[in-house]
Amino acid sequence: MAALVYRVPPDGKLELATIDPKGNGKLDRASAETELEALTSEIDELQELLYGAGTHSLLVIVQGIDTSGKDGTVRKVFNKVSPLGSYVHSFKVPTEEELGHDFLWRVHRVTPQRGMIGIFNRSHYEDVLVVRVHNLVPETVWRKRYRMINDFEHLLAASNTIILKFFLHISKEEQAERLLAREKETSKAWKLSAGDWREREHWEDYMAAYTEALERCSTAYAPWIIVPADRKWYRNYAVAKTVVETLRPYKDDWLAYLGKVGEQRLAELRAYRGEGVTG
Numbered sequence: 001m002a003a004l005v006y007r008v009p010p011d012g013k014l015e016l017a018t019i020d021p022k023g024n025g026k027l028d029r030a031s032a033e034t035e036l037e038a039l040t041s042e043i044d045e046l047q048e049l050l051y052g053a054g055t056h057s058l059l060v061i062v063q064g065i066d067t068s069g070k071d072g073t074v075r076k077v078f079n080k081v082s083p084l085g086s087y088v089h090s091f092k093v094p095t096e097e098e099l100g101h102d103f104l105w106r107v108h109r110v111t112p113q114r115g116m117i118g119i120f121n122r123s124h125y126e127d128v129l130v131v132r133v134h135n136l137v138p139e140t141v142w143r144k145r146y147r148m149i150n151d152f153e154h155l156l157a158a159s160n161t162i163i164l165k166f167f168l169h170i171s172k173e174e175q176a177e178r179l180l181a182r183e184k185e186t187s188k189a190w191k192l193s194a195g196d197w198r199e200r201e202h203w204e205d206y207m208a209a210y211t212e213a214l215e216r217c218s219t220a221y222a223p224w225i226i227v228p229a230d231r232k233w234y235r236n237y238a239v240a241k242t243v244v245e246t247l248r249p250y251k252d253d254w255l256a257y258l259g260k261v262g263e264q265r266l267a268e269l270r271a272y273r274g275e276g277v278t279g
């Protein structure tokens with residue numbers, strides 16, 4: 001695979017099976033891990049500028065099948081970002097109150113305000129994934145949601161939210177290994193859930209649901225990015241690199257804006273002290 005990650009083209013067809021979950025971008029582990037350190041520091045620096053400029057927010061959505069490494073990705077990629085400027089929201093089975101509203105109600109209220117990085121561990125996509133696989137609502141209901149999701153994300157993007165949606169792509173064999181590892185290592189056993197094995201029986205249904213969600217909801221303003229995720233070091237590197245490459249183009253504008261604000265503040269301070277003011 002030449003590119004680090006696979007960006008799902010808007011309105012394109014997607015063959016998930018043709019994307020190798022073991023892809024490593026021809027990188028070796030040691031250099032990817034070294035570079036990850038620099039990238040995570042850069043994410044922190046960029047977040048500070050994002051906050052200072054206050055013009056944009058960043059929404060990072062992390063999705064993937066059980067054991068695909070959603071928690072680990074968040075931990076490793078955003079571990080240097082200031083808690084002042086970022087937060088993670090994990091979406092669980094909806095509460096009664098949440099179910100009493102439209103499916104985007106609980107999502108919209110936790111989107112990041114300008115200056116912040118908001119990370120979604122699972123997201124509104126569950127409403128076309130688990131909901132579809134388990135027939136939690138009729139197809140006529142969930143099918144309309146792709147359009148609603150695109151409209152919702154368009155609203156966010158038009159309000160200066162930079163959106164990145166990562167699908168952590170693991171193989172079925174890797175999932176089995178990770179589930180078995182949890183049984184073998186007592187330190188990992190707390191993560192065990194019989195439900196994970198039950199969900200695994202729906203693997204094909206999940207892949208079909210993911211394929212359609214990624215096909216229908218990858219847009220220029222909120223792209224779906226497929227990350228080969230069988231190798232954790234590669235997954236972390238690829239996500240961090242994508243975040244940095246997405247934010248870097250804004251850096252000059254943010255710096256210029258902050259430079260102007262800084263000059264203005266200094267001028268105000270000088271005026272207050274009576275320096276440089278004539279008459």
Ligand code: ADP
Nearest residue numbers: 066090091092093094121122126127130131136
């Ligand atoms: P984790 O994300 O670490 O697996 P949990 O074990 O608490 O955390 O799993 C959260 C569960 O909530 C998942 O099984 C997920 O499918 C479910 N869930 C999230 N959103 C929805 C939704 N909109 N409708 C139904 N189930 C959902």
